[in-house]
Amino acid sequence: QPTLDFVTGLPKAELHLHLEGTLEPDLKLRLAERNGIDIGQSTVEEVQATYRFTDLTSFLAVYYPAMDVLQTEDDFFELAHAYLLRAAANGVKHAEMFFDPQAHTARGVPFEAVVKGYHRAAAAAADFGVDADLILCFLRDLSAESAAETLEASVPFKDLILGVGLDSDERGNPPEKFTAVFARARELGYRLTMHCDIDQVGSIDNIRTVLETIEVDRIDHGTNIVEDPALVAEVKARGIGLTSCPVSNSFVTDDMKAVEVAQLLRDGVKITINSDDPAYFGGYVADNYAAVAAKAGLTSEEVVTLAKNSFEASWIDAERRAAYL
Numbered sequence: 001q002p003t004l005d006f007v008t009g010l011p012k013a014e015l016h017l018h019l020e021g022t023l024e025p026d027l028k029l030r031l032a033e034r035n036g037i038d039i040g041q042s043t044v045e046e047v048q049a050t051y052r053f054t055d056l057t058s059f060l061a062v063y064y065p066a067m068d069v070l071q072t073e074d075d076f077f078e079l080a081h082a083y084l085l086r087a088a089a090n091g092v093k094h095a096e097m098f099f100d101p102q103a104h105t106a107r108g109v110p111f112e113a114v115v116k117g118y119h120r121a122a123a124a125a126a127d128f129g130v131d132a133d134l135i136l137c138f139l140r141d142l143s144a145e146s147a148a149e150t151l152e153a154s155v156p157f158k159d160l161i162l163g164v165g166l167d168s169d170e171r172g173n174p175p176e177k178f179t180a181v182f183a184r185a186r187e188l189g190y191r192l193t194m195h196c197d198i199d200q201v202g203s204i205d206n207i208r209t210v211l212e213t214i215e216v217d218r219i220d221h222g223t224n225i226v227e228d229p230a231l232v233a234e235v236k237a238r239g240i241g242l243t244s245c246p247v248s249n250s251f252v253t254d255d256m257k258a259v260e261v262a263q264l265l266r267d268g269v270k271i272t273i274n275s276d277d278p279a280y281f282g283g284y285v286a287d288n289y290a291a292v293a294a295k296a297g298l299t300s301e302e303v304v305t306l307a308k309n310s311f312e313a314s315w316i317d318a319e320r321r322a323a324y325l
């Protein structure tokens, strides 16, 4: 069985990570104090006591209000910098990090403060051996118009953003709601990915839509693609990566999806392991590799393939990718 030390030592890319989900309780308290915001808790233990997640709804109800403590460009810098240091300690060499601008602009924080703070941290991570990029995520429970406005607001910062994604609550917010926004994003030169994560009958249809109508370059979660062997063959043929988040899955769907990960890995799909919201679910990326390896009984060789997949499914330039494979 691969140990935590073994998986930590493997060079890897992290491709499914929400920067707002890396807000650790101590930083949350420090930013609340600095910005004069009452979050209702004053110790790390009190903050942790609010983290009782049984599904996506109970998670998002804690997750979004906590973002109030993020106000200035420096706050966003500190958040991303703290994550990137932890990622480096987990063996991450390359990170493609999601951020949710609408969660901040809706509170009056300028788009520019968010993207500049995060980008400054991404650039500074080169000093400790991590190259990092940003993926702008739209909140799918907001309107397509709001997503379109956010996309246009990103244009002056286009060179600081690698791609766009779609997160938040999938129920009632199918991918086709954002077909036009994603077509425009592709025109602007962005790479495309979308969360396909609901664990209920019918989610396979969303996977089909993101592949065939939206034509994404990657799928976030998406492990229930195993229900449809023809779609599995299609992602394999097109070289599309899937980003699974075992520890997060075990909270929001009560199932780590270890069986699905093992099957897709053995089928030769570019399946990858990631941490999603590590400060909330209590596991950085190495913990996620160790958890899924233990649950699925993966060999060390299979875990090495997962780490290689993370570079193959990444949007890193070809030269840097080759250096890791």
Ligand code: ES4
Pocket: 018, 021, 056, 059, 167, 168, 169, 195, 197, 248, 252, 276, 277
């Ligand atoms: C998320 Cl676990 C999860 N699901 C959907 N959207 C999200 N944003 C951050 N974490």
Ligand code: ZN
Pocket: 016, 017, 018, 167, 195, 220, 276
């Ligand atoms: Zn996610």
